[in-house]
Amino acid sequence: MRNMKGLRHQAVLAIGQELNWRAVGDPSPGWMGQVRRRSSLLGPQLEATLCSDQELSYIRQGEVAMQKALGILNNQEGWKKESQQENGDEVLSKVVPDVGKVFRLEVVLDQPMDRLYEELVDRMEAMGEWNPNVKEIKVLQKIGKDTVITHELAAPAAGNLVGPRDFVSVRRTKRRGSTCVLAGMATHFGEMPEQSGVIRAEHGPTCMVLRPLAGSPSKTQLTWLLSIDLKGWLPKTIINQVLSQTQVEFANHLRKRLRSSPARGAQC
Structure with missing residues (x-):
């Protein structure tokens, strides 16, 4: 059980690092860039709400969806x-x-x-x-x-x-x-x-x-x-x-x- 908890903690940090990397390289201006960067900051506090690896996967899917959607909105070309x-x-x-x-x-x-x-x-x-x-x-x-x-x-x-x-x-x-x-x-x-x-x-x-x-x-x-x-x-x-x-x-x-x-x- 201790090993599983440690693995989930590492997974949460890995997600945060992955999404933070995307946000740091994101040139989004103004309010949208701020939301994209801050919404990427997954911290260890999420671990307290996780009951399974599947729930962690759902949280990751939601974060990815948010980053992708805001990225589309931020691109003003072609509308x-x-x-x-x-x-x-x-x-x-x-x-x-x-x-x-x-x-x-x-x-x-x-x-x-x-x-x-x-x-x-x-x-x-x-x-x-x-x-x-x-x-x-x-x-x-x-x-x-x-x-x-x-x-x-x-x-x-x-x-x-x-x-x-x-x-x-x-x-x-x-x-x-x-x-x-x-x-x-x-x-x-x-x-x-x-x-x-x-x-x-x-x-x-x-x-x-x-x-x-x-x-x-x-x-x-x-x-x-x-x-x-x-x-x-x-x-x-x-x-x-x-x-x-x-x-x-x-x-x-x-x-x-x-x-x-x-x-x-x-x-x-």
């Missing part, structure tokens, strides 16, 4: 506008090597950051109540205070041209200063096998970044990087339309939820 709404909501896209086409939603919400965090993280399992594109989200396992394994069942889309999909993902949350990052990617969880009649799709590296709007701390700038492999036989035109429209609809549904549902005073 093309998919849609622009009258209220200022904007969806952009670009093709990323080894990832595929990704979509980026930029919106400003008339709510403080803690309120969004409460809805998107603390009340994650209630998302099916207000987002018609999501039938259900369940937390399958919680690892420490920052990492969870989730199962998400998505509703059919594009007039049922895109049938039911589900996702098993590792999600990791970080707050650094005034910025919150919610990141994730597909993972394997033995207790949630593929279901009959539902295609198991995969999230990409993906993330949401929440930060106060400059000059208006009561408002929040939300950036959502969406990367999904829907699997199955679907034309790219339909996939692109569904994913960009999903982001626009998400912003609209989230606004309605924030207006209609009272805050519980959660802190990020």
Whole structure:
């Protein structure tokens, strides 16, 4: 048992060193570079939350997803506008090597950051109540205070041209200063096998970044990087339309939820 504990301690330090090496060589400017560097600082304190090597693996997956997603967002080259709404909501896209086409939603919400965090993280399992594109989200396992394994069942889309999909993902949350990052990617969880009649799709590296709007701390700038492999036989035109429209609809549904549902005073 002492040997196992020592090995896990070494593994945690090795992960921290690996991700710190990536962050040191990262030229990311401003707030994003700060989040990428600080989110890489895994310390021995994580050991206290580890019950198995599998949990350590999930934590590593979550950290890698966060670094990859922030790296994609940081690269400002190649983004093309998919849609622009009258209220200022904007969806952009670009093709990323080894990832595929990704979509980026930029919106400003008339709510403080803690309120969004409460809805998107603390009340994650209630998302099916207000987002018609999501039938259900369940937390399958919680690892420490920052990492969870989730199962998400998505509703059919594009007039049922895109049938039911589900996702098993590792999600990791970080707050650094005034910025919150919610990141994730597909993972394997033995207790949630593929279901009959539902295609198991995969999230990409993906993330949401929440930060106060400059000059208006009561408002929040939300950036959502969406990367999904829907699997199955679907034309790219339909996939692109569904994913960009999903982001626009998400912003609209989230606004309605924030207006209609009272805050519980959660802190990020």
